[in-house]
Amino acid sequence: MAPTSRPPTLRQRRLGAELRRLRERTDMSATEAGTHFGASQSRVSSIEAGRYAVSADRVRALASLYNCADQDLIEALTQMTGRQTRGWWEQDREVLPAGLLDLAELEHHATFVRVATMVHIPGLLQTRDHASALFDATVPPLPPHAVEHRLSFRIKRQGIMFEGEPTPLTAVIHEAALRMGLGGRAVARAQLRHLIDMSERENITIGVIPFGTGPLHGSGHPIDYFGGSVPQLDTVQLDTDHTTVLLDAEAHLVKYRNVLDCLESYALKPAVSRDLIHHAAQTL
Known part of the structure; x- marks a missing residue:
């Protein structure tokens, strides 16, 4: 040692x-x-x-x-012991917040990912233009070089869904997130078309919660759930306005499994969700 x-x-x-x-x-x-x-x-x-x-x-x-x-x-x-090789995200340690590096590490090692968002498209499913518009709206504003670092980092993170053995991803997205129009009509439509394309991948399941559905308990903030090699090693990430919170106590894991199960039960089936996403794109 x-x-x-x-x-x-x-x-x-x-x-x-x-x-x-x-x-x-x-x-x-x-x-x-x-x-x-x-x-x-x-x-x-x-x-x-x-x-x-x-x-x-x-x-x-x-x-x-x-x-x-x-x-x-x-x-x-x-399997978590020893001096393990550090991942690609380490090259950004000097230019990005530690929380972003932790997120990339969680995603890299996850056996599956479950996410639920109410007003945003999940980061793993964002187009570059959508993410750029999101970063441009950050308060306080980020300098251009910081925006570029975050954009590149977000796109690299999405590699888990395509490379090697793609990570299974289940995403629950509220209809409100589809209709935000972030970045203008062209960017928003391209983002929704991208969601449709991604939902057709074998390892990705997207369910949309339509307006009028609820109550949506525990959904006031984005939820990311990362599966470990055994359930005890799962991790929950909660995004708040001021920080990112990681939870791994057994009680928290049980709670957010139940919250996600509930939200997924409210979501439309994948094929119906695709239809709703397509309709949202047409009516922007």
Whole structure:
């Protein structure tokens, strides 16, 4: 085990957090855990903060110490160990907020993605022109170079839906988002045509919630749900006006699975949703 020379990735932090959860469920202190391995309390805390890379064998040993019998979870945690190769998003660490890098990392490792939005088109389904219009409307305004960085980054993120084994994506979009007309008629129509094209891909399901449907509990902000290799390693992202919030506690995961299930039940079937998107494009 060795200290990381750079800030820990989101994945490293999540591994440490899961090890901390396992320890806390046994009511064992970090000092007690360290004693079993000849390590200090500060070293155990560094592991749990993701600042020290740990081996798969050490993860198995800790899981045994913490009386974890969930072999699927243990195996999933071992896959998160070591000094893993950093992803393409790391090249933008100096020019983009850390939250955007975390988002790209989540998407890259996700086994599936579920999103729900009420007034925006999901980022993974936006055209470049639509995204440009969205960034141009940011308050306070972003300088041109910052807009360009974000545009390029957003388009690169969309690669998960096309490259290698495409990631399954289920998107619930309210009809309001279809009729915003962001960027003007030409841009908005092109965006809606793009949604139709994307909805015809095998790995992408788009459902539209029409006006007059509700109540839409828990839908006041965009919801992104990222599937882990086991359900305990899922992650929820909530976008707010001032920050991005990541949630991974079991209670939060259960809540937002239920919220998304509810919203998906309100959405029209994919074929009917395509018809509604087409109609929205014609009437812009």
